[in-house]
Amino acid sequence: MSYLFDSIHSNQSVVAVNDILSGKESGRTAFESAVFDFIRLWLKGTTTFTQRTSGSTGAPKEITITRNQMIASAGRTLKAVGIAEGDPALVCLHPDYIAGKMMLVRALAFNLKIYLAEPSSDPLQNLSDDFEHGFAAFVPVQLQNMLAIPQRINQLNRMKAVLLGGAPVSETLAKKISSLQCPVYATYGMTETVSNIALQKLNGPAAQEKFFTTLPQISVSTDERGCLVIHLPGADAPVKTNDVAELVSKTSFRIRGRWDHVINSGGIKINPEELEQQAEAILQAKGIDRPFLIGSLPHEKLGEQPVLIMEGEPLGPEAEAELIEDLKQQLKRHEAPRQIRYLTQFFYTASGKLNRPEILKGIR
Structure with missing residues (x-):
């Protein structure tokens, strides 16, 4: 050839x-x-x-x-x-x-x-x-x-x-x-x-x-x-x-996102990737520039509930409370994460993508 x-x-x-x-x-x-x-x-x-x-x-x-x-x-x-x-x-x-x-x-x-x-x-x-x-x-x-x-x-x-x-x-x-x-x-x-x-x-x-x-x-x-x-x-x-x-x-x-990533919270289906786009603007406005994603944690009544997961050290109590309040104010009620979890370092795939399943394992 x-x-x-x-x-x-x-x-x-x-x-x-x-x-x-x-x-x-x-x-x-x-x-x-x-x-x-x-x-x-x-x-x-x-x-x-x-x-x-x-x-x-x-x-x-x-x-x-x-x-x-x-x-x-x-x-x-x-x-x-x-x-x-x-x-x-x-x-x-x-x-x-x-x-x-x-x-x-x-x-x-x-x-x-x-x-x-x-x-x-x-x-x-x-x-x-x-x-x-x-x-x-x-x-x-x-x-x-x-x-x-x-x-x-x-x-x-x-x-x-x-x-x-x-x-x-x-x-x-x-x-x-x-x-x-x-x-x-x-x-x-x-x-x-x-x-x-x-x-x-x-x-x-x-x-x-x-x-x-x-x-x-x-x-x-x-x-x-x-x-x-x-x-x-x-x-x-x-x-x-x-x-x-x-x-x-x-x-x-x-x-809109991955079908196998969808969060079912009280019968309402939430695409975390769409939610991440909205949350990014909120984090940027507060000067928070670090890797994050939206995952879920088990919830007794809702089945699953969205959670914000961030890489690095935890925010201070006041800053964390302010961020959660901003998320509640600017996102839909059933989509807003009520908790923030942290991992010192995120997991990545060999091709450089966030390894969502491994990150979720790390907070559960």
Whole structure:
């Protein structure tokens, strides 16, 4: 299989593609080794790949995805965000995950110039100076960290397009993104759909549309639980998710939260992810800037009751009482957490998402 470029940039070094193919270059880090292994498989024409799912459609499992599925997905995304042959592509997500693997597929199948940067909180830190007008995919925490550094903002503004996925984008981060000049897109997708199937523009005029729009030839519906069902071209069956969705049309939707995270309090179903968006503004107004989530604790009469869980040391008694009162005043009566629990350190998944089940175990 051919690739337009005879070398790639990796952590400020230049590596010949032929040396990767021959095995002469095996990688200096675990990340490089994983990337080089995938490049080798792809350029030798491998037609199927095994990938572990994250649990978006059920229990995590290994599935097989095909080369043709990956090429089709890559092409849809690149067309949607205006990336063309010869453009630079930054790969700073590990290829063990579908997001990192698909950045490599987009580059290899559509001849983008590959730049590798070790996955970190600041992947632009050691990027080659000639990376301009390029394309990148980040997780939200990476972009949030970089937006605190003026030099990184300048680098981001010279990019042609940025994809953001793997975790929800907070309102605080969305406000910061709105001032960037480069187009930034939130993505929706999963391993089962071979990466993203829908995009939401986070800055510019289109940012006013607070919903995802599917890529061409993809449509959506909901099942009896109100969860999103994805209809992909050429697929044997629709992909059923555990994400509770509000349909705007057959090609646009909003995600309200996970069906398996719903809190049933006195017969009223509460989506904690929606509640977290509202609570974030309340915490920010009080100068509280730390990881948190909404969970639940058993309640004798209601079955479950929402609880606010924060990372770090407990607030003082007065500050905690004030926060609980603010939550009661600004949220619906049955949704407002009446208690705050604390964990010294939150649990995270290997891909950097908050590990909600483990955090909830830690407070019960």
